[in-house]
Amino acid sequence: MDRAGFASDPGRARGRLVPEEESSFRSCFQRDRDRIIHASAFRRLKHKTQVFVEHEGDSYRTRLTHSIEVAQVARTIAGALGLNPELTEAVALAHDLGHTPFGHTGEDALHALMKPYGGFDHNAQAIRIVTKLERHYAEFDGCNLTWECLEGIAKHNGPVVGELPWALAECNQGYDLELNTHASAEAQVAALSDDIAYNNHDLFDGLRAGLFSDDDIQQLPIIDACFGKVDRRYPGLDPYRRRHEALRRVFGVMVSDVIDTSRALIASSGAQSVEDIRNLGYPVIQFSDGLWAQLKQIRAFLFSRMYRAPSVMQVRIKVSKVVEELFPIYLADPKQMPGHWHGDIEAAADETALARIVSDYIAGMTDRFALQDHARLTGDHSIAI
Template sequence: MQAPFASDPGRSRGRLHPESSAGHRSEFQRDRDRIIHASAFRRLKHKTQVFVEHEGDHYRTRLTHSIEVAQVARTISKALGLNEELTEAVALAHDLGHTPFGHTGEDALSDCMAPWGGFDHNAQTVKIVTELERHYAEFDGLNLTWETLEGIAKHNGPVTGTLPQALAAYNARNDLELHTHASAEAQVAAIADDIAYNNHDLMDGLRAGLFLADDICHLPIVGPAFAAVDRRYPGLDPVRRRHEALRRVFGVMVEDVLTESARRLKLAAPARVEDIRQLGAPVIAFSDALKAELDQVRAFLFANMYRHPQVRRMRIVSDRIVRELFAHFMAVPAALPEAWRAEVAALDEAVRARAISDYIAGMTDRFAIAEHERLCPRGP
């Protein structure tokens, strides 16, 4: 049974371009299906989080991460009586705007775009689902419902101050009420993202040998999880031991969110979804105690994974690839594929830069590497 403050697809604010109903699918199901079938969603298979795509077959990609986020989000959403379909749609879409090479690629592209307003992956996601996906006869983008677009735009909270160009452009056409919080479903998608990456960064760091299990047993949440596994399964082989421990870490985070969110919802007593948006604070959250413990885990990962020499070496290479590709396309627009070349040839510098940014942001890791080798060869 859904809570009174859950989003109701039957009361959706609709789509920018009106469409007839899907019949056997709710409007939020329809959004989810369009996201799954989008070209940008398929490209997430070859975009990575921390490691570059070719470094190993078992590290998380943006696609596997998005699937994990959606699974966690559905679990939390169902337990709290929210709309699972909207939660899943936002969760699956939340990383569509990421560049190749993770945050390194985003930082490099943002620097390249600094004279023209920078680059923001969340705003890029909005641009992808409202403009850059061009498959439908009657509109650009995916023509998602207002609620799904709202969730994509502000699942991390209200968007204030100077808006990224892509987000400002769409918001002028269809007001997403960026100054308010998003629905509880979108907030669930955001915290599911935190849960997923906290867990899989630990797993990927262990698998890559950047640190050992013994190196993280002093950490809160993680240490007690390993201790519980050792008590129940003494002498367990290392691979099973780390899996059993980290699934317990996962469980601790989910249970904490459920408990804390239920407490906040009871205190706020929202009667409808609009009440969630106007509260002025998130209702889906970690407890203060667990958040402080997770801060210690993230500090360890920052020092021992994100700043590990192996990762930093690849960050340097990735940064150079993005910057040199951008400079090359700005100097030689004819190097772009024909469809993009025609679009940017006669445009002013700012519009050309934005189009080149869109093109590079859509690249996978392997395609960016191949294009760089082809277009920007290094001399002997």
């Protein structure tokens, strides 16, 4: 389909930090997407927690399956709005690259440990991965992504104001991402697609885990109407098919609302270019006020019944201990890290630089590797999850 005037145009991209010859058969944004898919950090997402620790069950989402679902939603919305699908997809696929093992629990633990050294932020870590830590190419560190893709990863949740996470500040010194403005509409789509994906799949995973029932969620807005539509069309349907049919309709409600609301916001804004979108001062990709109020009720339910469920909290305590005990071991004896990290260790100017290398290493671990390494280094095999 034809692209809108406010879409990001690969022919007008601002380029890469290290100039490269353009491909004859892929746009620059396609190459960004492909490099993200082939990144080691992307592959490791298959063994990183979304909500449940990766090996608690084969059917639960991991960071990898979550990222793929976000990209699918994002590409659909981008197509409906006339945006660039490849840039949208690239930002969506990259948005969780910086996550630690054990999801937000691991991030909270690592941030607390890193407070004396500048803290830890998974979004800034994603930037560090694609600009520094992926080391596969002959001519540069990282993936040498376009400015637009880096901007999208850094700002998909909105302008970054106040004191910057150190990893983002380091990147921004050499490649100004204009952090005080909103990102492109493509990056904004990736952010809302993240909300859509986890609102939907966390309901699926919570039901599968037995943390709540179909009857429980039928009391929630949006969901009640979707179950009603299924029951009227398919009376007596098998419970599992009934659940799937209802929740896929919840998914559709969210996607349709974002498309309709955003289309109206863009039209009323008068934006004619991607620069207009960046400088409006507000995001143009949004849920309607009514749906957003309903989604907040669903989120509150998930918070109390899933994210803070006693069984989930017990696991959180265990995995926090893994991160909390690994960090000082590596900081005291960094040569315990694999040999390809030793060059960075020897070049570290001070304890802060060394702590950041240790943080990079731990953040890159998968759930299972962190558990195995903790058992190896501490001799404590009691943390069975």
